[in-house]
Amino acid sequence: MSIRAAHLAALPIALLFACALTGCSGAPKIRTPFLQSVDLVDMTNRMAESFTASDVINTRRLDDNPWVISIYRVVNHTNQIIPEREKWLYIGRLRGMLARSNVAEKHALVWIVPPERWPDVAKALNADPAGEPFGLRMQPTHVLTAQFNALTITNALNRSDAYLCAFELLDLETGSIVWQDAWEVKRAVSGLTYD
């Protein structure tokens, strides 16, 4: 049998195997330009560094009137779905990073659970929702929050999302922003977008 004939005969066999391997089985892989868990970690680490290094925090002394800081979830203005729990997670992790350091003690900061979040937190902690945690009735003086924006460009073959995630600490009495910083990233994926 000549090599040419063998090749001709082998072609469909190879195709059958290739099709069997790639065609009729296998899970679809999710490949999106959306924010991932690594972004959450990197973003909140950097924001925690920025917060602790900021002048407005470093100039505060132990005996200053405490800032009672509540948190509010991320406001999502991107084109990505961010479930409610994740919106709180971004701010919650930042708060957790700051609470773990001694920045709160050194600079007279008090972190409180927002009253509207207490039923959820109590549920997560297996605590009595009717009970009260420390500071629940403390009037917050500041709120830590963030707003995520994205510029999305989509065509038939590509999609890219440029994210701007801006964090800020608001003085609730004056309405002024006492600290802010932002984290940026651009993500792109190629391949048919509506095949």
Place this chain on the structure above:
Amino acid sequence: MTDPSANASNLRHAGKVRAAHCCTLSRCLAVWLFGFLGFSCGCESAPRNYSAIRAYYNYDFTTAREAVRDDAYIQNEQVLLNNARLGVAALADGDNTEAEQALGRVFNWLSTAGLNEDRTTAAVWVHEGVRIWKGEPFEQALLYHYVATQYAVQDDWENARAAASNALFRLTDFGGDKSSEDLTRSAAEDDNFLDIEYTAVDTNFALGFVMQAIGSKLSGASGFDAQLNAAVAINEDLNALTDRIRSGFDTLLIVDYGKGPTKIAYGPDDALLRFDPQERHRGPITVNINGSHAAKLNPVCDIDRMAVDHRWNNLEDIRIAKSVIGDVLVVSGFAVAAHGGNRDSLETVLAGLGMMAAGALTKSGAKGDTRYFEFAPQSIYIVPLALGDVSDLELAIQGDVGSRVVLDNVRPGTAENPRTIYLRIHGADSPDPQWLTAITPYYTNDFNAPSAGALPYIGGGRDVSMPSRTLLQTYQAGGFPTEFTPGDLIDLYRVDEELFLGSGMDPANDIPRNSSYRHILETGRAIFTPQPYSMGYKRLMYQPHDPYEPRSERLRNIAARLRVRQDEP
């Protein structure tokens, strides 16, 4: 000089060898053909899930979900389609948790670029059905809309806006009112036609702009006016709707009506595909508030029309191309194999078989992929209402008496946080159960709280609220054992055949179990309150169900005691 007897012997031997060759070739041919047939048949489009479709169009969304739930967890080519079915049925059934989970998966896969990157070759050679179903572009836009709707009913307009924005992708326009056959003909005449002759145009998905605009306004994002203007620029009929949105509303109805178009394969080798309408009736939606006419609005989206617009379809070209190549290769393959077989040439026969198999492969690949999203409606309506106070709503699609739905005691939201109600209304081919227009609920629940003296359904009463301290006091006013604590009440549910508090709250394992999603009113094992005013809520609460049959001795005794008390004068 050769020995004649030896020659004869050699000839006989040669004949035996040839016969053995022929025999081997025949066996090879049989193996090839059987193997190929088995393979090509095995890779055809997945059969339609008729039990799910039947249940869905009978308003039995819970059974429809059960019919697709297991499939939705299998990671195969149908996973996106099955999750779309599951999510949209859960949305209609008022199960926000399952709707969010399933439609969340749909959103991620729809947003994945190159989902079928490794499968294009297989699709050309084997069957379009080996590709992961992503739907035609109009189906993708619809699914993004359902993700948006699912968040809207949960008052999460940030995510609703985000999802709606994704539905506004650009379209491929070849100009004029072209059918798929026109495009295929043009593609056959010019190889480059499909690559260079189109224009990328802005979407005409007005529904997406309307949902995006409402989401922008309610979530504080920019673009509200421009997005409404874009919707009106697409369809001037929407002026009345956009005026209502601009003037403010406290209640928003998102209504799906009728059966969407079905996907048909036709033409040579069933290579061509088209969408055919299934719903005979179409018309505006009318809404009465407390008996008075309040609104009459045209649909924002006509899915029948989208489905036949070439800008919202794709892939017709490759199907007909595959069909033509397949025919040519099959014919020439048979000729070569027959020629080689006659001449006893193993090489020629194998080469011919190779060509035949290749040809047959592409021929099987020519069959169009008839998978489609069967739960799509024919029309979608958006109805903003300014109720101001608790009101009775009556709505119907004009001209279809069976489409009448009554929602009693609708509590409005606010201008900043309107109550959003999603309703799935079927067309003339579906039944119109009595509960659609019922105005008195049979059962109390977490939304429609019981009054003092009410008793739990599992104890012979009509309340299906989640157990709590306050609820126990309500029951005890009706004779429920006073020694019970809230914990005892919860235990009562857990002990009795492991009833679940919450939909889908099966703690036993990770395998989804249908009974944990089915309400105890409908012979399931879960107790929960579906999204108020949803079709699932109406179906459960506005018709009588069989009394609960206690499984445990303890509950049977309590039910008997309560019965005695109820029978006392």
